[in-house]
């Protein structure tokens with residue numbers, strides 16, 4: 001009945017070795033989840049990032065249930081909109097005004113529209129993943145259904161390469177409305193890169209937008225703006241903001257954000273209060289930084305540990321790990337990269353942990369959770385030594401690409 005089987009490609013059977021991985025998860029507590037057969041796993045995808053405090057967190061759940069008793073969404077504005085906006089403004093440097101959406105894609109699409117309105121231009125330069133809407137996904141290999149005229153307006157630039165960005169801004173002189181990037185991902189920013197992006201965008205009359213859907217409220221209480229000490233024109237937040245509730249936000253300086261007085265960004269559920277109540281509880285839990293410091297310490301063990309195992313087994317040509325400790329990214333290369341990814345996933349699952357490439361650390365993961373994952377990586381990498389073919393070791397069909405290389 002459900003095309004693809006589910007609503008999110010990255011949770012679908014195409015992304016997990018069938019016959020090895022669980023298919024349906026039923027419940028979670030802390031950093032652990034249980035499938036419908038009652039099997040327990042340590043979760044590292046963490047619902048693709050949002051669950052920063054852990055599943056069934058009592059502070060978040062308490063805030064949601066207290067609000068639930070008073071109603072979910074209303075016919076006029078609600079004070080929680082202001083209370084959450086005040087927290088974001090006080091935590092994120094340079095953010096003077098905020099609007100809310102339900103998904104990261106909402107926030108990014110709103111940023112593009114505001115940038116187009118502000119600059120009177122149409123083109124957008126991107127680096128990273130920015131959601132499912134036409135303006136972005138048209139620039140990827142999953143562009144079916146996106147008109148060529150829309151696709152022509154978005155172009156990818158090379159992360160950590162200011163010369164490439166400059167070249168593209170110059171080639172589209174007077175046409176680029178926004179330069180949008182994930183401030184860090186598998187790669188972290190070289191010294192001066194993020195400030196260089198902001199400066200180059202400004203020189204060319206474009207707005208700079210940080211896609212902080214992953215980095216926001218994760219790398220620091222003030223996200224990438226705080227961690228890297230760089231202030232773009234706008235930042236988009238999602239995921240961690242709601243600990244799993246559907247809420248996103250766009251923030252920036254008033255001179256840009258005032259566009260939303262008039263630019264149409266408006267939906268029935270934009271001010272839905274259960275998500276706002278959750279966000280308020282999340283921000284109160286994160287604002288003093290101690291939770292994120294602990295996440296960083298544990299994430300450092302994970303990142304350094306995976307690195308050490310890659311080096312020990314000499315498998316760096318096939319597997320690499322990068323990113324910030326809060327979310328290390330394990331990436332695979334070579335003709336058999338999907339086989340190798342599937343093998344590593346199979347080993348992690350055999351070791352009791354879910355794996356999709358992103359090692360999202362939450363406040364609920366323990367030293368033992370990390371140690372168990374590292375032991376499973378050790379097993380996986382042992383079999384990959386000397387370029388060995390692991391296809392025959394897979395107990396199910398390999399996972400598929402989300403986006404193919406163009």
Ligand SMILES: Cc1ncc(COP(=O)(O)O)c(C=O)c1O
Pocket residue numbers: 048102103104105106108128129130131132182211212213214238239
């Ligand atoms: C960096 C980044 N931007 C935007 C999005 C889109 O967010 P959503 O899936 O909530 O629409 C994602 C989702 O994975 C993301 O990782």
